[in-house]
Amino acid sequence: MNYNWDWNVFFKSTGIGNEIYLDWFVSGLGWTIAVALAGWIIALALGSLLGVMRTLPNKTASAIATGYVELFRNVPLLVQLFIWYFLVPDLLPEKAQIWFKQDLSPATSAYLSVVVCLGLFTAARVCEQVRTGIQALPKGQNYAAMAMGFQQAQVYRYVLLPQAFRVIIPPLTSEFLNIFKNSSVASLIGLMELLAQTKQTAEFSANLFEAFTLATVLYFVLNMSLMKLMGWVETRLRVPGMMGGAK
Amino acid sequence: MIRFMNVHKWFKDLHVLNDVSLTVAAGEVVVVCGPSGSGKSTLIRTVNQLESINSGEIWVDGKNVADPKTDLNALRAKVGFVFQHFNLYPHLSVLDNITLSPLMVKKMERAAADKLALQLLERVGLAHKKDAFPAQLSGGQQQRVAIARGLAMQPQVMLFDEPTSALDPEMIGEVLHVMKDLAESGMTMMVVTHEMGFAREVADRVVFVDHGQIIEEAQPEEFFMNPQHDRAKQFLRQLLTPMQ
Numbered sequence: 001m002n003y004n005w006d007w008n009v010f011f012k013s014t015g016i017g018n019e020i021y022l023d024w025f026v027s028g029l030g031w032t033i034a035v036a037l038a039g040w041i042i043a044l045a046l047g048s049l050l051g052v053m054r055t056l057p058n059k060t061a062s063a064i065a066t067g068y069v070e071l072f073r074n075v076p077l078l079v080q081l082f083i084w085y086f087l088v089p090d091l092l093p094e095k096a097q098i099w100f101k102q103d104l105s106p107a108t109s110a111y112l113s114v115v116v117c118l119g120l121f122t123a124a125r126v127c128e129q130v131r132t133g134i135q136a137l138p139k140g141q142n143y144a145a146m147a148m149g150f151q152q153a154q155v156y157r158y159v160l161l162p163q164a165f166r167v168i169i170p171p172l173t174s175e176f177l178n179i180f181k182n183s184s185v186a187s188l189i190g191l192m193e194l195l196a197q198t199k200q201t202a203e204f205s206a207n208l209f210e211a212f213t214l215a216t217v218l219y220f221v222l223n224m225s226l227m228k229l230m231g232w233v234e235t236r237l238r239v240p241g242m243m244g245g246a247k
Numbered sequence: 248m249i250r251f252m253n254v255h256k257w258f259k260d261l262h263v264l265n266d267v268s269l270t271v272a273a274g275e276v277v278v279v280c281g282p283s284g285s286g287k288s289t290l291i292r293t294v295n296q297l298e299s300i301n302s303g304e305i306w307v308d309g310k311n312v313a314d315p316k317t318d319l320n321a322l323r324a325k326v327g328f329v330f331q332h333f334n335l336y337p338h339l340s341v342l343d344n345i346t347l348s349p350l351m352v353k354k355m356e357r358a359a360a361d362k363l364a365l366q367l368l369e370r371v372g373l374a375h376k377k378d379a380f381p382a383q384l385s386g387g388q389q390q391r392v393a394i395a396r397g398l399a400m401q402p403q404v405m406l407f408d409e410p411t412s413a414l415d416p417e418m419i420g421e422v423l424h425v426m427k428d429l430a431e432s433g434m435t436m437m438v439v440t441h442e443m444g445f446a447r448e449v450a451d452r453v454v455f456v457d458h459g460q461i462i463e464e465a466q467p468e469e470f471f472m473n474p475q476h477d478r479a480k481q482f483l484r485q486l487l488t489p490m491q
Contacts, residue, residue, distance in 0.1 A: 143297055148348040148400065149324030158347060162338050195435035239338050241382030 009207040010214065017182055021201050021211075028197030035114055035183040035193060040176060042119025046125025052156055054131040065127060072124035078185055080121055085113040085189045110191040114183070122179050129171050133164030166237055173230040177223045194218060248273045248435045254303035254314050256289065256459075263289050264300065265459040266302060271404070276436045278446040278467075281456035282482060287439045288331075290456065291406050294437065295319075296325045308403055327397030327405040331412050333389040335381040335396070341368070342377040345396045353400065360399075367395035371425050387418030391425055404435040411442055433447055443486060447471060455479045 010022040053065035072080070089100045089109075091182040100109055137160060165172075170219040187196035198215040249271040256264040263286045271277045279287045292298040293305055296312050296319055305312045310322055335344050339432075341463040345364035347353040355363075371391040381389055390410055397405055407426065411419040423445050428435055430449045439444065446453050446467055453470040455463040455478075463479045464472065474480045 117397055138332070138334070140330055140332050140334035141336065144328075146332060146338070147295055147297060147323055147326075147328035148396075149320045149322075149352045150348070151320060154351055157338055158351060163336075166338065239382070240380045242380070 003209060005210065006207055007210060009201075009205050009210050012205070012212035014055060014201075024192075024201055025194070025214060026199040028192060029222070031111070031186070031191060031193035032180065032183050033222075035118065035186055035191070036109065036180040038115045039118035039122060039197075040179050040185070042115070043122035043126050043175070043179065046051065046119065046123035048130050048161075050127035051130025051134065052122060052161075054127065055134045056152075069124045069127055072113060072121055077117075077121055077182060078188065081114060081117045081185050081189065084117040085110065088113075105154070107191060110186065110189045113189060114186040114191060117185075118179055118182055121182075122175060125178075126172065127177050129168045129175065130164060133168040134160050136167055137163055166239065169230065169234045173227060173234075176230065177226055180223060180226065181219070248275070248308060249437065250304075250306040251290075251293075252304040252306070254293065254300050254305060256286075256293065256298065263459045264293070267303070267459070267461055269454060269464070271437055273358060273433060273435050274402075274433050276430045276438065276449055277452050277454060278432075278450040279437065279439045279454045279456060280441060280443075280446065280482075282477045285456045286459040287456045288408050289459075291408050291439050293439060294404075294406055295328060297328075303326045314319060320352070324348070324400050325403050327394075327400060327402035327408045329393050329397050329410050330403065332407040333381070333386070333393045333413075335389055335393055339380075339383070340377070341373070341379050341381070341392050344381070345399045348396070349399050362391070363399060364395070367398050368392075370374050370398075370428070371395045372421075385418060386414045387421045390414065390422045391417075394422075394425055394429070398429075404437070405429065407436065407438040407440065409439050409441075411440065441486065443471070443483075450469045455482070457482075 050065040053061040145159040184195040198211045201211040251269045254267040281287045346360040377427040
């Protein structure tokens, strides 16, 4: 292959103001993290709530949560994003439409759409993990807590969820990494996150290979660090005497 | 203290409790025995409504537990329950296992709850294990903690559902000792067990259940020496000489 590698490209001027290409990557990485973290907060909160609902004896609550999961799991992420960004704003009341389309900067409205989209999409997956985590616990835990006179909410808060979350940390970690990776869909609605900045660098500088190599390395390092972080959290929360915990 | 009146329960077609009537007076220790599948565990679980009933009435401390208006959580807080498989909370230390309900249900102060828990651990001989986690204890120790946990709500009655069936033989004694001390302190107790030594020594009455029916109810001496019903005779024979 006849290609002139030039790793100095990242320190060259982009021709816009006095920015260098590396600045674009830093800013892109910042948006990627901002999208993923905000989406994760929604996913974890809503997903936990839905997961609990699926295990309740109340049929209506559990049916609502089941319906949610089916809907959000069976529609492609990209389709969901386009719906949130292109269609949903048109369904809003007029004042909200003007606010979303005119008052907000294009970056902010794209950001809001993608955060809502990823948050709701990932919530369906978190829901399933929380549900399995709860259902994997021995039934006696529920009985023991009920026999003590706990309200249902207390049974979940003090007995079931602390155990369920410990069990599901590993699959939850994959979901946490997925939301960082999935955040790259934001590039398709014009949010200048890491992938969009990479494509832009490739087009501006013609150094396609360097740009995508750096993007790959950045995604990889980011996700590896998150994995290490979650591994540390898992060790910290380990219960002595259980599942390989310290004796 | 506890009164069953014509209680019936079905699991689909299976008649698990068939017209059960039984009274446990305050301070009394009643042992319930019978072959497996006879409905004795179901019977004891209906007292605090871990199992519902289809008809009849169960009165505990002056309240009808099957009445939808009865505050079940308040009632359960007054009834201690000890499970076959202990069901300690594995993510909490021994001390936290015991203090959780006093703190959350009774809204007791932390200091008072800790003090109470330590007294109870002293009583079951496990004060030195207060910071251990359940998985670090033997089965017998876990069951003693579970008894302390039940006592922490200062219950009016303690229910035991086969408390020693999941234990290694050499751990059964330590649990039975704690239960005997409890009985001697005047606690009202209903105990599902096959420990006939315990029944003979501690129980005021023995109730024999078969096919969801109480078919024999007698003082321990009388029940062991002179069982009336053929099914009871056969059951006792099997317990004493299982190989024949």
